[in-house]
Amino acid sequence: MAITNFSELKTALSNWMTRPDVATQAEECISLAEAALNREIGAVETDATITGTLDSRSIDISSLNCVVPIGLFLAEASRDEVELTPQADGTFPYRVNSGFPRFWAIDGTNIDFDCPLDQAYPFRFRYRQKFALSDSAPTNWLLTNHPDVYLAAVLVWGGIFIQDDPAAARWVSILNSALPSVRAAISKNKRASLTVDTMLQRQRWWPLNNLTGWYP
Structure with missing residues (x-):
């Protein structure tokens, strides 16, 4: 088995x-x-494919057992990956209207963006993972x-x-x-x-x- x-x-x-x-x-x-x-x-470096939610500024990553975040990339199949800019949580202005995200931060067990997403974008998340x-x-x-x-x-x-x-x-x-x-x-x-x-x-x-x- x-x-x-x-x-x-x-x-x-x-x-x-x-x-x-x-x-x-x-x-x-x-x-x-x-x-x-x-x-x-x-902890080892690995990738996870995660998907945002329309009109939400957060993605729950609690199941990934992330120890250290490394990078977040917009990974649409139709174009090259786009790296988003990491910032400390609370250090960038939050936009009210849904749109394309520019910044991201880790807030507890969530990835937070600077705005709600205007579509369910796919992302590649690079991070260090513990075994749990x-x-x-x-x-x-x-x-x-x-x-x-x-x-x-x-x-x-x-x-x-x-x-x-x-x-x-x-x-x-x-x-x-x-x-x-x-x-x-x-x-x-x-x-x-x-x-x-x-x-x-x-x-x-x-x-x-x-x-x-x-x-x-």
Whole structure:
């Protein structure tokens, strides 16, 4: 079975552990795995296609788990992308009449424009995303591109829950083997934009020879 979203990841945990009682702890195992993934890999740059609403000046981006916004581009299929100018929220004048937006800002979990939109414009939003799956945010960059890493991270905590240290250690070994290639892919993407995260230089995540020493 493919693992492409939050629900399928929860099902995969139970299937791989062959323990039905683990299903009740699936969301907790995922949350704990994501805490470590966010700490060791860090937020990654990704794109989302979002669409405005006619006569509204806001777009809700709460489901994107945005850590740092990078850029917003009007992305109509019939013409080249147009980059909108970012500003601090409240520092540009708001227009009453609907029209073409010139400025945008982040206001909590919304993108706000300087005017209501005169049509439902499509946008490409570039941002840094943390890993935090949920029913409202069922997938993310890492699950889409590296589902094996996500599953292994979750299975480590499944093994700990059932107190099967050898099983947890096997998944730790798989993680330690796979994470360098994930970091390399992220690093390559960052070099293309002339930024490199120093966290990508790390070579290991969870220790193999002291399983009880790396979690509370």
